[in-house]
Amino acid sequence: MRTRDQAKYDAIVKSSIRLVNKLGFDGISISKIAKQAKVSPATIYIYFENKEDLFTKLYIDIRKEMSQGTLEGIQEDMTIEQAFKSIWHSSFNFHLNHTQYITYREQFEQTTMMKNVRVNEFEVFQYITNLLQRGIRDGKFKDIPLSILTSFAFSPIITLVKFHLGGIIEMNEGQINQACDIAWKAITV
Numbered sequence: 702m703r704t705r706d707q708a709k710y711d712a713i714v715k716s717s718i719r720l721v722n723k724l725g726f727d728g729i730s731i732s733k734i735a736k737q738a739k740v741s742p743a744t745i746y747i748y749f750e751n752k753e754d755l756f757t758k759l760y761i762d763i764r765k766e767m768s769q770g771t772l773e774g775i776q777e778d779m780t781i782e783q784a785f786k787s788i789w790h791s792s793f794n795f796h797l798n799h800t801q802y803i804t805y806r807e808q809f810e811q812t813t814m815m816k817n818v819r820v821n822e823f824e825v826f827q828y829i830t831n832l833l834q835r836g837i838r839d840g841k842f843k844d845i846p847l848s849i850l851t852s853f854a855f856s857p858i859i860t861l862v863k864f865h866l867g868g869i870i871e872m873n874e875g876q877i878n879q880a881c882d883i884a885w886k887a888i889t890v
Contacts, residue, residue, distance in 0.1 A: 768825035
């Protein structure tokens with residue numbers, strides 16, 4: 702059995718994300734990934750069963766990393782508003798500092814591979830679900846489906862990060878706070 706090498710694994714991950722972001726999922730083969738990562742195709746099979754397994758595990762790893770980054774400032778004694786705003790700001794900053802994940806995530810979520818992923822198992826989704834349910838129970842948030850609350854509260858983050866990166870708008874600290882306040886007001890009673 703061949704041993705695992707962290708440097709090779711990291712090269713496979715980075716190359717896969719880079720290629721997906723450039724070519725999309727259909728334009729990629731294991732051999733293209735191997736060439737980009739400067740490893741043999743057989744090396745990829747040490748870590749992943751096949752191309753779908755590779756892409757799915759990368760998506761799950763990205764989501765887990767996002768969960769950790771988004772929840773890093775959360776403390777047990779926070780109010781609902783403090784927790785919401787902490788999550789919002791942390792999520793914005795995570796995506797701004799990990800732009801390579803945005804395109805990968807968006808493309809992956811449009812594939813049939815997404816059916817193999819249980820999004821509600823990620824820590825951030827569990828935390829947000831609990832926070833929103835608590836807010837509804839406490840009369841802080843509108844009593845509407847959680848998917849609608851989540852969409853109005855957190856989906857604009859990706860759009861604003863893309864606008865910032867594209868030079869459409871400069872998201873300075875003041876504008877980030879304004880956007881967070883708008884998201885908060887969109888879902889509160």
